[in-house]
Amino acid sequence: MRYFTDTEKSMDLKEINRAIETAFSDHGRDLVQMPPKVYITLPEGDFRTMPAYLPSLSLAGVKIVNVHPGNPSCGLPTVMALTVILDIATGMPVAILNATKLTDMRTGAAGAVAAKYLSPKKEIVLGLIGTGRQAEAQYLAISQELDICEIKCWSRNSLHAEKFAQSITEYNARSVSVEKACDCDVLVTTTPSREPVVRSEWVKEGTHINAIGADAPGKQELDPRLLKRGLVFVDDMAQAVHSGEVNVPITEGLFTTGEIKGTLGEVVIGMKQRGSPDQVTIFDSTGLAIQDLAIAAIAMRKGRTTDLPFP
Amino acid sequence: MRYFTDTEKSMDLKEINRAIETAFSDHGRDLVQMPPKVYITLPEGDFRTMPAYLPSLSLAGVKIVNVHPGNPSCGLPTVMALTVILDIATGMPVAILNATKLTDMRTGAAGAVAAKYLSPKKEIVLGLIGTGRQAEAQYLAISQELDICEIKCWSRNSLHAEKFAQSITEYNARSVSVEKACDCDVLVTTTPSREPVVRSEWVKEGTHINAIGADAPGKQELDPRLLKRGLVFVDDMAQAVHSGEVNVPITEGLFTTGEIKGTLGEVVIGMKQRGSPDQVTIFDSTGLAIQDLAIAAIAMRKGRTTDLPFP
Incomplete structure (x- = not known):
């Protein structure tokens, strides 16, 4: 399992636009699995859980993203995100991405x-x-x-x-x-x-x-x-x-x-x-969670990684 | 953010039973947030996404777990799991746990x-x-x-x-x-x-x-x-x-x-x-996702960890 840190570095905006366009096209053709995001309310904000499966990219995973408007006062971003990618053949988690900037970009x-x-x-x-x-x-x-x-x-x-x-x-x-x-x-x-x-x-x-x-x-x-x-x-x-x-x-x-x-x-x-x-x-x-999968596919080709033992 | 590997080592079964009992007690009193788990179907199995918030432990997070019955034939467990824990004050991911054995135990x-x-x-x-x-x-x-x-x-x-x-x-x-x-x-x-x-x-x-x-x-x-x-x-x-x-x-x-x-x-x-x-x-x-949070709380006091940069 790999952890991707500086995922947004050296990513091409045009390439991202095309990947997102393709994800929307798959969505328009009803070729994706994407239940509505699930909200959990926390004392000072909330977090959303966004699972999806994008067959055209053979990619499945879950983005977890919070919204805490008071965070900047303690030096943290309002929105932070993590995406977990699973191998579609075995269901094994294969990658975790810091998806804070990827969320902005997608x-x-x-x-x-x-x-x-x-x-x-x-x-x-x-x-x-x-x-x-x-x-x-x-x-x-x-x-x-x-x-x-x-x-x-x-x-x-x-x-x-x-x-x-x-x-x-x-x-x-x-x-x-x-x-x-x-x-x-x-x-x-x-x-x-x-x-x-x-x-x-x-x-x-x-x-x-x-x-x-x-x-x-x-x-x-x-x-x-x-x-x-x-x-x-x-x-x-x-x-x-x-x-x-x-x-x-x-x-x-x-x-x-x-x-x-x-x-x-x-x-x-x-x-x-x-x-x-x-x-x-x-x-x-x-x-959409499929936007997160589509940009994760690009980020996984570019980001710096740490290897983590799993299973 | 910390990644916990061998989370099940040296965990006390009695302590786990009490933690799970308390989580059920909170559930019985309607003191938790736990939407039903969300299923995504993959070609050879499925995965389930389980977000929850357990206020009595100040713990929020998401377990992601697959079921792939054919996995043993390629040397992998049928069920594998990862739990992401968020800081409830800021929503920031603070821990990721290999939760395969924790799932069995909870x-x-x-x-x-x-x-x-x-x-x-x-x-x-x-x-x-x-x-x-x-x-x-x-x-x-x-x-x-x-x-x-x-x-x-x-x-x-x-x-x-x-x-x-x-x-x-x-x-x-x-x-x-x-x-x-x-x-x-x-x-x-x-x-x-x-x-x-x-x-x-x-x-x-x-x-x-x-x-x-x-x-x-x-x-x-x-x-x-x-x-x-x-x-x-x-x-x-x-x-x-x-x-x-x-x-x-x-x-x-x-x-x-x-x-x-x-x-x-x-x-x-x-x-x-x-x-x-x-x-x-x-x-x-x-x-239940709250069982996963309750056992994660114990595992985070015992497991071996790797530090990961976030945000």
Whole structure:
């Protein structure tokens, strides 16, 4: 059994996007086993257990990932993750990966795949609501698929937004008001908000939105009127209804599962698509265990390892 | 983060029984978080993911365990397991344990706790149906709670039963017919059978049965008439209905969930008990994630470790 440490080093973002795209394609064709993630509540946060089997890669395993918002105050990341990989022939654990950065990257890659298929423009102004680790992962991954002309970012903490914008040297990036950040071609929301941050009237026709932040019951970032107005695609139906951007509007009776247009997998395989370039499209991402397997397959070819005795 | 290898060495069986008993007591009082285990089917077997949080021990984690019946032909155990332990304050993974032997031991301990509370006799003739690793774990754990006068064992493979009986030097143990093995005070079934092995007429009044083997849909070891005749206690209601001894009879309409008398946790806290010493009692064990956490707590005080970098 091998333990992989610095798994994210020297990984190619384009290669990751393609691997994630293939995983979504398998999901769209119903070729994977992936029960909805299981939540356990801890005193200061929670952890999620995500088992899956991806036959096309002959890969099975489980990601275990926590969310503890108070962690930065003690010098730890809010989100940390470990992935255990099993040999599919014998069920034996063969690898354990530090998957903290891989989790950021595979979520960024899902956003890139969604933007590739759903943005009607290939040269885009990118709006970022929220300027944390996931905002960075999103613009880096999206930049592999679309030409970014400009980045407009906003955070509740304007100092943080300023700093984030300054850290981006390869694009024209600046910190703006939330309303101005929403005036873009591809909008990415990555906040931990529990009430809408993005108002429908700020979003112009033809915008594609990656709604990333909502990943637990009670979380939401978008004005429910945006969901009514746009075409909503989810990563996984069961997970999105339970904990994605649509979870609160569905619970409150403002939106129904029947209004979900389809899954990203169905978009990737061409079964579903946006109608006209003037529609708003929304990708509701909760994060899939098959994304974790797909990126683990790449990381296991690149990372540094320690051998561990097993069985 | 620490990796624990030879976790089962120098562990005290009595200490394990008490820890498992306490975990069941917490379960009976509804003080734990433990969603039903999640099954993923692989080409030659399956694996189960078992997350839980046991507040009384401040312990959270996930056991990942496979069942691959063909493994012995390539020199690997049928069942192998890994447990990941998280720090409950931060969600950070702090330990990984090789849990293959711990799984045997914690299942044996559950049988011992059930026999302690449900066998009307303290000096017992022990019947073992199935003579593999789990049969050994059961008699070793039960011997800590009850006085074993004699062991009668049976296996479909009589040579294997002979060898098993000869390996037991501390008790009068012998290989007998299946009918004779069932004529005992405490009967333990540990086979992978998919049809009843134990017939109701072979079991005398007052016998306590640990039904251990059935742990997946379609598996069963006992004549359904035994379930109707006896008092059935399960380890966990949802898991037992899905994959325990009762799963086939319930699916076939021969038994109902309403006929389940209660859980072992309820027995341990005194909420439920056998009625008279003449009744047959049955403990339907599927294996709980909280058992894995409870035994991990002991193993982490004893095992040899390797330090691994994380985060």
